Amino acid sequence: MLYPFKFKPQCLDKIWGGHTIEQWYDKVESEYNNVGEAWVISDFDKYPTEVCNGAHTGDTLHDLLEVYLDELVGGKVYDVFGTHFPLLMKFIDATQDLSIQVHPDDDYALDNEDSLGKNEMWYVMPSPDDASIYLGWKQEMNEALVRESIAAGTLADYLQGYKVKAGDVAYLPAGTVHAMCRNTIVAEIQENSDLTYRLFDYNRVGNDGKQRPLHIDKALEVMNLQPSDADLFAHPQPNADGVANLRQTPFFTTNLLQLTRPVQRDYAPLDSFVAYMCTEGSATITALDCETEDRTVEIRQGEGVLIPASLNDIVLTPKGNCNLLEIYIEL
Numbered sequence: 001m002l003y004p005f006k007f008k009p010q011c012l013d014k015i016w017g018g019h020t021i022e023q024w025y026d027k028v029e030s031e032y033n034n035v036g037e038a039w040v041i042s043d044f045d046k047y048p049t050e051v052c053n054g055a056h057t058g059d060t061l062h063d064l065l066e067v068y069l070d071e072l073v074g075g076k077v078y079d080v081f082g083t084h085f086p087l088l089m090k091f092i093d094a095t096q097d098l099s100i101q102v103h104p105d106d107d108y109a110l111d112n113e114d115s116l117g118k119n120e121m122w123y124v125m126p127s128p129d130d131a132s133i134y135l136g137w138k139q140e141m142n143e144a145l146v147r148e149s150i151a152a153g154t155l156a157d158y159l160q161g162y163k164v165k166a167g168d169v170a171y172l173p174a175g176t177v178h179a180m181c182r183n184t185i186v187a188e189i190q191e192n193s194d195l196t197y198r199l200f201d202y203n204r205v206g207n208d209g210k211q212r213p214l215h216i217d218k219a220l221e222v223m224n225l226q227p228s229d230a231d232l233f234a235h236p237q238p239n240a241d242g243v244a245n246l247r248q249t250p251f252f253t254t255n256l257l258q259l260t261r262p263v264q265r266d267y268a269p270l271d272s273f274v275a276y277m278c279t280e281g282s283a284t285i286t287a288l289d290c291e292t293e294d295r296t297v298e299i300r301q302g303e304g305v306l307i308p309a310s311l312n313d314i315v316l317t318p319k320g321n322c323n324l325l326e327i328y329i330e331l
Contacts, residue, residue, distance in 0.1 A: 001056070001292055001294075002308040002311065003287060003292050004296075004297045004307050005054070005056065005061075005297075006298075006303060006304070006305045007040055007042075007050060007305075007306070008049060008051075008052040009040045009091075010047040010048075011037070012036060012039065012047070013207075015034070015096075016036055016095060016098055016204075017034045017036025017037070017094075018035070018094075019035070019095075020185060021035040021036075021038050021302065022035045024091075024301050024303075025302065035093065036092065036093060036094070037090050037093075039089070040277065042061065042085075042090070043060075043062050043065065043084065043085035043088075044088055044192060044194060051064070053297050054292070054294030054297075055292070062083070065083045066083050068308065070309070072273060072310075073085065073086075073273045074270070074272040076271045077272055086192055087190065087191065087251075087275070088190050088191070088192045088193070088194075089189055089277055091185070092180065092184075092185065093185050094181065094183070095182055096182050097180075097182050098180045098181070099179065099199070099212070100159070100198070102176065102177045102222060103120070103174050103175075103176075103195055103196060103197070103222070104118065104195055105174035105175060106174075108222050115195055116191045116192055117174045118190055118194075118195050118196070119190065119191055119249065120171075120172045120190030120191070121172065121188070121189050121246070122169070122170045122186040122187070123167075123169055123189075123246065123254070124164045124165065124167065124170075125186060126166045126185070127165070127166065128183035130163075130182075130183055131163070131164045131181070131184040132164055133161070133178065133179065133180050134162075134177075134181070135160055135162060135172065135176065136177060136178065136224070137227050138158055138228075139227055140227060141225040143220055146199070146216075146223075146225075147220075155199060155200045160228050168233070168235050169234050171231075171232045173232075176224060177223055177224075187277050187325055189252055189325070196215075197215035197222065198212065198215055199214065199216060201214065239256075240258055240260065241259060243256075248330070252329055255327075256323065256325060256326070257316065257323070258323050259281075259316060259321070259324065262315055262316065262317040263315070264314070264315050265313075267307070267309075267313075267328075270309070270330070271309065271331070272328040272330065272331075273328060274306075274309075274314075274326060274328045275304060275326075275327040276299055276307070276325065276327075277324065278301050278302065278303050278322065278324055279301065280322065281300075281301065281318060281321050281323060282298060282322060283298070283317055283318040283322040283324065284296055284317045288313040289312055289313045
């Protein structure tokens with residue numbers, strides 16, 4: 001029985017987290033309520049998301065995938081990834097600077113970590129005026145200079161910084177050294193991986209009273225030492241009640257739907273699931289070709305909904321203004 005699936009967010013306490021995300025949900029299950037991340041569509045072993053609507057309430061995303069296979073994710077996606085959902089979608093609230101870090105690509109991660117790599121993108125949500133990020137190097141780097149700047153605490157001086165505002169998009173290919181700075185809130189779409197190699201963490205102490213570990217040697221093995229490409233950062237123009245492409249990559253495609261009235265979407269040409277992340281407002285999602293009473297679901301800010309690949313005729317009805325990220329895979 002396939003229908004639009006909404007998932008209960010997995011809220012994660014982070015030492016750098018804040019109190020914005022917890023306000024989006026009726027109840028936050030986090031030991032400290034210092035919520036830094038909410039994973040809203042996840043098949044990751046440690047933090048799987050559970051369906052919270054309809055007949056499959058309580059089932060995990062992995063449970064669904066093992067039963068419905070290519071009907072859920074699409075034939076081409078299933079042929080490549082099998083019963084391993086390829087993407088992870090989350091919201092991040094950084095009230096302090098995150099570590100300067102880098103992620104490996106698929107080849108390195110599969111050979112060394114038994115995991116996918118991590119190519120990702122950030123869609124910036126309404127954040128305080130001084131929100132900013134680091135994205136790649138200003139200049140060509142080498143191993144000696146990286147190590148020296150880490151030891152001196154000056155690594156950030158070599159990174160390309162951007163002031164960010166709502167609607168900005170940053171693409172972070174694997175190997176790109178980056179950091180999210182304080183007062184920045186984003187929706188993140190990424191490969192299904194939790195691999196992060198920290199280069200510098202401001203000598204920060206974790207909840208256990210110890211400095212968090214760095215992974216400098218591994219980071220140097222996977223990082224791109226060349227200056228960052230200018231097209232990694234953009235401010236795409238929205239298309240009112242239409243579709244604005246934010247990023248098309250080999251790993252995912254992400255569009256922005258800025259809605260003020262009902263919009264119908266035809267996904268028949270795709271051979272992929274479609275996921276929505278709500279960044280502002282709320283809407284109802286109805287699968288017209290779904291034959292169950294669970295064909296309609298509401299999505300609000302901070303929530304995620306998954307449309308199975310077997311459902312193609314979707315109507316999105318905003319309640320006032322609503323912004324949705326639309327994510328799928330093109331193979």
